[in-house]
Each structure stands twice: as C-alpha cells, then as structure tokens.
Amino acid sequence: MKKKNNTAASVLSAFLGILAIFWVYPVVMILINSLKSEKYITTDSAFILPDAASFAGLENYVQALGAQGFATAFGYSLVITVSSVVLILLCTSMCAWYITRVHNFLSKMCYALFVFSMVVPFQMLMFTLSSTADRLELDTPFRICIIYLGFGAGLAVFMFTGFMKSIPLEIEEAAMIDGCNPIKTFFSVILPILKPTLISVCILETMWLWNDYLLPYLVLDRKKYTTIPILIQYFKGSYGHVAMGPMMACIIMTVLPIIIMYISCQKYIIKGVLAGAVKG
Amino acid sequence: MEKAIRRYWPVFVLPTLAAFCIGFIYPFIQGLYLSFCKFTTIKKATFIGLKNYAYALSDEGFWSAFSFTAAFTVASTVLINVIAFMIALALTSRIKGANLYRTVFFMPNLIGGIVLGYIWQILLNCVLSLLDKPLLALNATYGFWGLIILMLWQQVGYMMIIYIAGLQSIPEDYLEAARIDGASASQILFRIKIPNVMPSITICSFLTITNGFKLFDQNLALTGGEPAHESEMMALNIYNTFYSRSGGQWKGYGQAKAVIFCIMVILISLIQLKVTKSREVQQ
Numbered sequence: 123m124k125k126k127n128n129t130a131a132s133v134l135s136a137f138l139g140i141l142a143i144f145w146v147y148p149v150v151m152i153l154i155n156s157l158k159s160e161k162y163i164t165t166d167s168a169f170i171l172p173d174a175a176s177f178a179g180l181e182n183y184v185q186a187l188g189a190q191g192f193a194t195a196f197g198y199s200l201v202i203t204v205s206s207v208v209l210i211l212l213c214t215s216m217c218a219w220y221i222t223r224v225h226n227f228l229s230k231m232c233y234a235l236f237v238f239s240m241v242v243p244f245q246m247l248m249f250t251l252s253s254t255a256d257r258l259e260l261d262t263p264f265r266i267c268i269i270y271l272g273f274g275a276g277l278a279v280f281m282f283t284g285f286m287k288s289i290p291l292e293i294e295e296a297a298m299i300d301g302c303n304p305i306k307t308f309f310s311v312i313l314p315i316l317k318p319t320l321i322s323v324c325i326l327e328t329m330w331l332w333n334d335y336l337l338p339y340l341v342l343d344r345k346k347y348t349t350i351p352i353l354i355q356y357f358k359g360s361y362g363h364v365a366m367g368p369m370m371a372c373i374i375m376t377v378l379p380i381i382i383m384y385i386s387c388q389k390y391i392i393k394g395v396l397a398g399a400v401k402g
Numbered sequence: 403m404e405k406a407i408r409r410y411w412p413v414f415v416l417p418t419l420a421a422f423c424i425g426f427i428y429p430f431i432q433g434l435y436l437s438f439c440k441f442t443t444i445k446k447a448t449f450i451g452l453k454n455y456a457y458a459l460s461d462e463g464f465w466s467a468f469s470f471t472a473a474f475t476v477a478s479t480v481l482i483n484v485i486a487f488m489i490a491l492a493l494t495s496r497i498k499g500a501n502l503y504r505t506v507f508f509m510p511n512l513i514g515g516i517v518l519g520y521i522w523q524i525l526l527n528c529v530l531s532l533l534d535k536p537l538l539a540l541n542a543t544y545g546f547w548g549l550i551i552l553m554l555w556q557q558v559g560y561m562m563i564i565y566i567a568g569l570q571s572i573p574e575d576y577l578e579a580a581r582i583d584g585a586s587a588s589q590i591l592f593r594i595k596i597p598n599v600m601p602s603i604t605i606c607s608f609l610t611i612t613n614g615f616k617l618f619d620q621n622l623a624l625t626g627g628e629p630a631h632e633s634e635m636m637a638l639n640i641y642n643t644f645y646s647r648s649g650g651q652w653k654g655y656g657q658a659k660a661v662i663f664c665i666m667v668i669l670i671s672l673i674q675l676k677v678t679k680s681r682e683v684q685q
Binding site for chain 2: 135146251336
C-alpha cells in the first residue's frame with residue numbers, strides 16, 4: 123500500500139515538474155534571446171543558448187533604455203500607477219465609509235452605480251471617455267489619475283464597503299463622543315482598521331494600472347507620452363523592421379520588477395487576489 | 403452619528419463622485435446617445451435612429467467575431483478550470499514543494515496582456531516555423547489555439563489559487579469519515595470534494611467566462627486579428643471599427659456594436675448573480 127502511494131507521488135511530482143518548466147520557459151527563452159546580438163536572433167537558433175559569437179552582453183538593454191525610450195516609458199508608468207493608486211485608495215475608502223454609514227438616496231444611488239460600472243466593458247466608453255479627457259485636458263500622465271479614479275472606483279468601493287459592514291459601530295461612536303469630527307474619526311480610527319483591505323485593493327489596482335494598455339493609449343497625448351505596454355505595442359505595431367533584440371530586452375525589463383515584487387510580497391498578493399475574486 | 407457624517411458629504415463622497423461622473427457616467431450616457439448618431443467627433447453628431455444597429459447586426463465581421471469569441475470562451479473556460487482544479491488537487495495532497503509550484507504557476511498572472519501576447523507570439527512562431535507550419539498570423543486555427551495556450555498559461559494559476567482555498571476549507575472530518583467508511587479516492591473526489599468546492603467552481607467559471615468574452619490585449623498582441631480579421635474577437639472588432647477605418651459612418655457603427663457587446667456582458671453578469679444567489683439559498 124505504501125509503495126503504491128510512493129510511486130503515485132513521484133509520478134505526480136514529475137508531472138508537476140514538467141508543467142512548472144513549461145510555465146517558466148517562455149520568460150527564460152526571451153531572456154536568452156535578449157542577450158544575443160540582433161543578427162543572431164533567428165527562428166532557427168531561438169532555442170539555443172548564446173555562444174561567443176552571438177553573445178551581445180547588455181547591448182540590447184542599453185539600446186532599449188536609451189534610444190528606444192524604455193526609461194521614460196518606465197517613468198511615466200510609475201507616475202501613473204503610483205498617483206492613481208494613492209488617489210483611488212484615499213478617495214474610495216472615504217466614499218465607501220459614507221456609503222456604509224449613511225442611509226440616504228445619495229449613498230444608495232452611488233453604490234448601485236459603482237456596482238454597475240464594474241460590469242460595463244471598456245469598449246462601451248472608449249471613444250467618449252478619451253474625448254472627454256481631451257476636453258478637460260486630463261491627457262497627461264500627471265492628471266490621468268482622475269480618469270482612473272472615476273473608472274476604477276467601482277471595484278474599490280465595492281471591496282471597501284464589503285469589509286466596512288463588519289466593523290462594529292461602537293468604535294466610531296466612542297471616537298465621536300470623545301469629540302472627534304467625522305474626518306478625524308475616519309483617519310485615526312477607520313483607516314487603521316482598514317489596513318488589510320487597503321493592501322488588497324492596492325495590489326489589485328496596481329496590477330490593473332501597471333499593465334493597462336488601451337486606456338492610456340487612447341487618453342494620453344500619444345506624441346508626448348508612452349507607458350510600458352504602449353512602448354511594447356509600438357515595437358510590433360510599427361511597419362518595417364522590428365528591432366527584436368531591444369524589444370526582448372524591454373520585455374525582460376518589464377517582467378523582472380513584477381517577478382521581484384511578486385516574490386517579495388507573495389503573501390499579500392495572493393490574499394489580495396483571493397479577496398478580489400470572491401467579491402468580484 | 404449618521405447626521406454628523408452626512409453633513410460631511412462634500413469631503414467624503416464628492417471627490418470620488420465627481421471623478422466617477424467624468425470617468426464613467428458622462429461617457430456612458432454620451433456613448434449610449436452616440437450609438438444612434440452618425441459622427442466623427444462628438445460635436446459633429448447627427449441623429450440617425452437605429453441605422454447603426456441595423457448595420458452592426460448585419461455585419462458579417464461582427465458575427466464571425468462573435469462566434470470566434472464564443473468558441474474561445476467555451477474552450478478556454480473548460481480547459482482552464484479543469485487543469486486548474488487538477489493542479490489544485492495535486493497541490494493539496496501534501497506533495498513536496500507545493501508552495502514552490504504554487505508560486506511558479508501563479509506568476510504569469512501578474513504580467514500584462516500585451517507583454518504576454520508578444521512573449522507567446524515569439525515563442526509560438528519559432529515553434530511553428532521549426533515544424534514548417536504557417537505562422538500564427540497566417541492561420542486562424544493556430545491563432546485560436548495559440549490564444550488558448552496563452553490564456554491557460556496566464557489564468558490557470560489564478561483559478562488554482564481559488565480552488566486551493568476552496569479545497570482547504572473542506573473540514574478534515576468529512577474526509578476522515580469517508581475514509582473510515584471505506585470510500586475510494588474517486589468517491590471522495592466526486593462525492594465530497596467537488597460538491598464542497600461548488601462555490602469556487604461557480605466563481606472561477608464566471609471569471610473565466612467574462613475574461614474570455616472581454617479579451618482584448620492578448621488578442622491584439624498575439625494575432626492582431628490576422629489573417630483577414632479571422633481571429634478577431636469582439637472587443638478587437640469594435641476597436642477596429644472605431645479606429646482603423648476612415649469615413650463618417652464607422653464610429654457610429656462601432657458605438658452601436660459596443661452597446662450590443664455591453665448588453666451581452668451585462669446579461670452574463672446577471673446570470674452569474676442569479677446562479678450565485680440560488681446557491682446561497684441552498685446552503
């Protein structure tokens with residue numbers, strides 16, 4: 123009996139091992155090829171490690187960072203993601219508190235609309251949203267966060283209200299009786315209790331914002347600003363010769379920070395994803 | 403206390419509500435209105451009634467995008483959920499290195515659709531050309547299965563996490579009682595494990611259905627709809643109707659298609675809500 127279990131377990135391990143290799147391989151392949159010089163990147167040799175002749179060191183990376191504009195795109199992506207996430211966390215958590223604690227027409231209507239907005243696909247709004255953003259001059263990386271606050275509010279408010287319903291009213295009442303006004307109560311009592319949900323929402327929104335392609339592509343002034351997904355799309359979308367080496371270097375430089383982030387805060391990311399899935 | 407908070411509504415609600423009006427409500431209503439108009443820019447719109455809808459519903463490209471999307475959604479939903487559930491089962495059976503596997507399988511989920519699309523385009527095209535087969539952009543069938551492989555790679559980890567959480571929440575007593583009663587491994591699986599993770603199965607199915615239905619980035623990056631719009635899914639079809647044709651009529655057609663698409667997505671969500679609700683009553 124025991125022996126049978128052992129063989130079953132080792133077959134299972136072997137199977138999972140092969141599957142895991144399949145999961146890691148695509149990224150490794152891009153990494154290998156990003157180290158080759160341009161003319162050695164061919165389909166025939168794509169699966170071979172670089173040798174003395176084809177090894178290009180970090181040449182592709184240098185080119186991607188400078189000439190291809192990866193460094194600027196990274197900067198803009200960072201600005202957009204950080205500003206939008208901070209704004210979303212602050213504004214929607216306040217809004218969610220109002221919605222859970224006040225029962226009037228305004229709060230009910232807001233909640234219904236926020237939930238509805240989670241369902242609507244982006245294609246429905248893409249044309250009108252980008253022209254609205256143009257007219258209000260929200261088409262720069264420093265102001266696009268207002269658009270993101272509006273479009274991303276649904277999920278955040280939904281998750282915050284879900285959690286706030288379980289916070290006992292007594293704590294807030296005690297703070298108010300002690301003389302706190304609602305603003306002070308919110309920041310010194312509610313916000314600390316919200317910390318786990320804040321982290322979950324922060325992770326979900328970061329994952330979305332960092333990778334979002336179509337919204338910034340349509341909203342931002344295309345001649346001046348590119349984010350990382352837009353840059354990578356440009357490589358392929360432009361006509362003529364595609365600079366494969368720098369492109370792969372860009373992919374690796376995009377993926378690497380994500381993997382490092384993931385490994386260092388895996389616990390929170392998985393928790394956040396689970397919270398989002400169960401609610402959504 | 404409620405009164406005190408209510409007075410502070412400009413502080414608490416107004417910022418989000420104002421941004422929500424700019425970023426959602428106004429464009430949504432305007433989009434609805436424009437679907438009945440002929441327009442190139444928002445200011446130059448003339449009302450033409452239901453003509454846009456008539457065109458959208460008679461457009462063959464739109465229907466072929468719909469059937470491609472539907473086929474893709476069904477195939478990806480089934481495959482993703484079956485594989486994710488099997489991996490989750492394996493990883494909850496006290497196997498060595500379960501955490502490492504979990505980490506690896508979940509990783510692709512954090513990479514964005516555009517980047518994923520290009521990674522797989524490079525890889526699959528290399529494999530196809532080594533096998534002397536046509537490239538992804540030349541054959542819609544390869545494009546279809548390429549997209550499926552890509553989505554498996556991206557989403558299996560996510561669904562696996564949800565299934566693992568579901569499997570771990572089954573009380574150990576149930577399993578032990580079944581074992582004492584002499585239940586076989588497959589009986590335990592079908593009579594205890596699967597019925598107890600039904601909520602997770604519902605969640606995952608609907609997540610994969612909506613993800614598949616609304617897919618855009620991956621489609622754009624992997625095949626771009628090639629060859630001749632054959633591998634174009636609905637979201638990409640709407641996008642192309644809007645932006646890759648010039649002429650006064652196309653934007654109106656695109657907006658009408660977008661409204662139809664939106665209604666389909668809302669219908670799926672309503673079904674989901676109903677299914678989830680009926681489950682809750684049973685429990």
